[in-house]
Amino acid sequence: MEAETEASPQHDDSPDVEEYRFDLPIETDDDLRTFLKVAWGVVIPDVRVCEGHVSPFEAFSEAFFARYPVTVWKGSRKLAGKTFTLGTLGLTEAATLGCDVNVLGGSGEQSARVLETHEQLWRHPWAPRELLASRPAMKSTRLTNGAKLRALMASQTSARGGHPCRLRMDEVDEMDLELLKAALGQPKSLGDVASQVVLSSTHHYPNGTMSSVLDMAEEMNWPVRIWCWRETSAPPTGWLTLEEVERTRQTVPKETFRVEHDLGEPDPGALAIDPAAVKAMFRRELGVFKGTPGEQILRPNLRRARVYAHGADLAFVRDWCVFVTLEADVTPFQLAAFERFRRKPYPLVASRHDERCEMMPGESRYDKTGVGIAVGQLMAAPNTEGVTFTGGAGPNSRARILGDYVAACEKGSFVFPFIESLYQVHARVTNEALYGSGHPPDEIVACALAYRAAKRMRSGFTAPHSIGSKSYWHVPTKA
Numbered sequence: 001m002e003a004e005t006e007a008s009p010q011h012d013d014s015p016d017v018e019e020y021r022f023d024l025p026i027e028t029d030d031d032l033r034t035f036l037k038v039a040w041g042v043v044i045p046d047v048r049v050c051e052g053h054v055s056p057f058e059a060f061s062e063a064f065f066a067r068y069p070v071t072v073w074k075g076s077r078k079l080a081g082k083t084f085t086l087g088t089l090g091l092t093e094a095a096t097l098g099c100d101v102n103v104l105g106g107s108g109e110q111s112a113r114v115l116e117t118h119e120q121l122w123r124h125p126w127a128p129r130e131l132l133a134s135r136p137a138m139k140s141t142r143l144t145n146g147a148k149l150r151a152l153m154a155s156q157t158s159a160r161g162g163h164p165c166r167l168r169m170d171e172v173d174e175m176d177l178e179l180l181k182a183a184l185g186q187p188k189s190l191g192d193v194a195s196q197v198v199l200s201s202t203h204h205y206p207n208g209t210m211s212s213v214l215d216m217a218e219e220m221n222w223p224v225r226i227w228c229w230r231e232t233s234a235p236p237t238g239w240l241t242l243e244e245v246e247r248t249r250q251t252v253p254k255e256t257f258r259v260e261h262d263l264g265e266p267d268p269g270a271l272a273i274d275p276a277a278v279k280a281m282f283r284r285e286l287g288v289f290k291g292t293p294g295e296q297i298l299r300p301n302l303r304r305a306r307v308y309a310h311g312a313d314l315a316f317v318r319d320w321c322v323f324v325t326l327e328a329d330v331t332p333f334q335l336a337a338f339e340r341f342r343r344k345p346y347p348l349v350a351s352r353h354d355e356r357c358e359m360m361p362g363e364s365r366y367d368k369t370g371v372g373i374a375v376g377q378l379m380a381a382p383n384t385e386g387v388t389f390t391g392g393a394g395p396n397s398r399a400r401i402l403g404d405y406v407a408a409c410e411k412g413s414f415v416f417p418f419i420e421s422l423y424q425v426h427a428r429v430t431n432e433a434l435y436g437s438g439h440p441p442d443e444i445v446a447c448a449l450a451y452r453a454a455k456r457m458r459s460g461f462t463a464p465h466s467i468g469s470k471s472y473w474h475v476p477t478k479a
Helices: 029-040 056-064 082-097 108-122 156-160 177-183 209-220 229-233 242-251 254-261 275-281 346-359 371-376 398-410 420-428 431-435 442-457
Strands: 070-075 101-105 140-142 148-152 166-170 196-201 224-227 282-289 295-298 308-313 321-327 333-341 362-367 384-387 414-419 473-476
Touching (some): 029 056, 056 082, 056 224, 070 082, 070 209, 082 101, 082 148, 082 196, 108 148, 108 166, 177 209, 229 242, 242 254, 254 398, 275 282, 282 420, 308 346, 308 442, 321 442, 346 371, 398 431, 398 442, 414 420, 420 442
Parallel strands (some): 101 148, 101 166, 308 362, 333 414, 362 384
Antiparallel strands (some): 308 321
16 A cells, blocks of 8 residues: 655664663663664754754653653654654653553554554664564564553544553544544553653644644643754754755645645635646636536547546535546646536436546546445446545545645646636635535545546656647537
């Protein structure tokens, strides 16, 4: 399964000591730094850069020594190394304190991803592998000192089960708030080892779970520790390269970088797509259309030699059923067809999809939720695949699919004729509408799924076709 890899510190395989015994307990920050370097080959950045931020090591040490019952970590997505840091923290606690550690992520996949870091830590030449009582696993690992590390499923049953000494919660903004509240009741001190909770996340959503956590932190006097890519790239202990920062800046939407990497406050009213990019994307010289129901907008002279990518958001009564087709073998991608309607029987919707795929061969992706489940069972076109949007930050997550499309819009990856209804949706959509709790605009979902199909097919294409002028026309939609 494809998964987004979070940047993380590199191992130091050459400790600058000839021999080291893991004398316990660890009592000072210097003891902790030494253990991390020698046992796991890890140096956690320890330089403050931005005003109001801490170094990742300060947050790590504070949680390890349980200086507060609960701490909140707010950091950049991917570039802050939160997941790696949290995984290293849990393993260090289990190995040195002998206490149970539970990891709960915004999804079961995210929980397992935290424990994935352990496998590479155990491979370090100086790792205390004599502590392993079982093979390191993504769900559960036992140590000879009695400690157990577990990755929990994102469910109420998992959240209410067991009483570990330490609870590490990752990507809480992707987590149900009631699930988080239930999990907070888990931790229980073990002898002299105090219980402790870390709530770690990027703050994605203006009215999401992380917003509630920050409100709780203010009410309960929980410390909020913040760091961004500047702390993880600062010498001499930083591991992140500025080249990787710039690559990320060029990959994600501008607003996403502002919020998720520069840690700006999420603005529910902020436009999700850069207005200049939207204007450049829609070309009046290619034709001007209303995009009203009952209108198909097609590019003429369709040639079988071309390859197409289809995206569909399916609905029946309240929302729109939208079909979008891209020419997948051109640069930039060009719109080949657009159509929207509602209140059509499921068999008609399925046959309309199949007819388009027959006329314009290629791959198709549709939203496999709600009506999409029923309609998808009636579709017969080859190379058609349903996509079930998920939470978290994985490849099928709503944020990933829509964010990839927005980033491509801002990079000039599309050329559309000026379809008024489609233009208005792109020009007016806000972060809240796109990434909030409701259903995103149907037109953008269909475009994003078409782009997903086009990317899948893109490899192997060579010389792109040129862009013509005034090359679109429309026909009435079939009854």
